[in-house]
Amino acid sequence: MLASLDPLVEQIVATTLELTAVPAPTGDEGDRAAVVGRRLADLGLPVEHDEVGNVVSRLPLAGGRVPPVDAPALVVSAHLDTVFGRDVALEPRRDGERLLGPGIGDDTVALAALLALAGELAASPPPTPVVLAATVGEEGLGDLRGAKHLLRSVPTRAFVAVEGHLLDDLVTGGIGALRLCATYRGSGGHSWGDRGAASAAHALLVAGAAALKAVPAGRHVNVGVIEAGTTVNAIAAEARLLVDLRDEDDGRLRRTATLVRRALEAAPRGIHATVEQVGHRPAGQTPRDHPLLRAARAARADVGLPRAREDSGSTECNAAFPLGIPTVCVGITRGADMHRTSEWVAIPPIADGIAALRALVRRASAEDSGV
Ligand SMILES: [Zn+2]
Known part of the structure; x- marks a missing residue:
């Protein structure tokens, strides 16, 4: 044969x-x-x-x-x-x-x-x-x-x-997968000259940490990409985070995504946060x-x-x-x-x-x- x-x-x-x-x-x-x-x-x-x-x-x-x-x-x-x-x-x-x-x-x-x-x-x-x-x-x-x-x-x-x-x-x-992309935008500026202005990088760190905390025990998320700022002595005007959520149950996956999304959407004054769903494998x-x-x-x-x-x-x-x-x-x-x-x-x-x-x-x- x-x-x-x-x-x-x-x-x-x-x-x-x-x-x-x-x-x-x-x-x-x-x-x-x-x-x-x-x-x-x-x-x-x-x-x-x-x-x-x-x-x-x-x-x-x-x-x-x-x-x-x-x-x-x-x-x-x-x-x-x-x-x-x-x-x-x-x-x-x-x-x-x-x-x-x-x-x-x-x-x-x-x-x-x-x-x-x-x-x-x-x-x-x-x-x-x-x-x-x-x-x-x-x-x-x-x-x-x-x-x-x-x-x-x-x-x-x-x-x-x-x-x-x-x-x-x-x-x-x-396995269901759902991807979110969070973007933070502000006016940026000099790290000392414009001190006090809101930083997109700081907003990302705070919101990202809150998002990880919001994930119920036993659920799986992965922050795969973080991009922010341009140089060490500038306030970051833009920052971006990509997160991948996985679950065997699609309803549970979407519920976790809602919690993560809500946390990522929080931003201080002077920062505009947008969270988009960039993929869903049911x-x-x-x-x-x-x-x-x-x-x-x-x-x-x-x-x-x-x-x-x-x-x-x-x-x-x-x-x-x-x-x-x-x-x-x-x-x-x-x-x-x-x-x-x-x-x-x-x-x-x-x-x-x-x-x-x-x-x-x-x-x-x-x-x-x-x-
Ligand atoms: Zn393949």
Whole structure:
């Protein structure tokens, strides 16, 4: 069985190396989207670049029939973007049984697997509508822009997100994340000559400390970024703070955010404070006995993979929960150092990853799948 998979794994390896070399910072995914779009078109598949930058392919059905656009589809996606800016040298390489490079597993090997799957489904079309998508805005402050738009614009029966590193996992739930950006502005001035004038930096420190104090025990917040002032002997005219809140329960997440927000909005005279929500990944959970999850478990068993760890995570699945769309995130291989330039993935497990993905899509797109 493995021998017949080898050319496919080689193809995924080559595509992974090719795509990893194309920069795709969050918000600037166009170059990589163009390559993915061309590869889908080369397979003879329809390709749409939607208004937020996703690459979307609605696959033809058996017999060459084009599914109606309003027919709910099984949607399978991998994200285009990486956490690396254009200043980071992307020099993907193969070293023995490993592939190395920034973003190579998160999520480039999954994009390559998606293209391999596209090739197979072009040759052997599914019985019910399947849409493949390469999405924008998964990382950083992208706020799942691509997945959210995709799931609102494409009628979706079930949503499968593919991540490069997660071969031992099925992500069936979403940790909610909510991001706030607080900005403080004042008139600034000379640290001695204008002494007494309100400082945006001081306002940030006081409000930030109060916000941390306002967080109930057991809840999780992270002040990830603080920026303030320009030099040591000037009163800061501007200061900014970015905070990330996480919770498995979306209602509780929003309640904590309200407390944090109220504390951050407090500012002394002479300082104008604004607090904006800059992102929300809603929490949620696909029911454990949903046919999609049963299909995902069975697909692993089909190809001899052990039972997966089933857990919550922060993936594109979060975009599906508020819409009531059943969803799961599956992996392609194993690796380490996500979000670091030293990131790597193992080549041999790709054979099982693509086989399980193929089996899941076959099962979930079957007429009688119940998905
Ligand atoms: Zn990812």
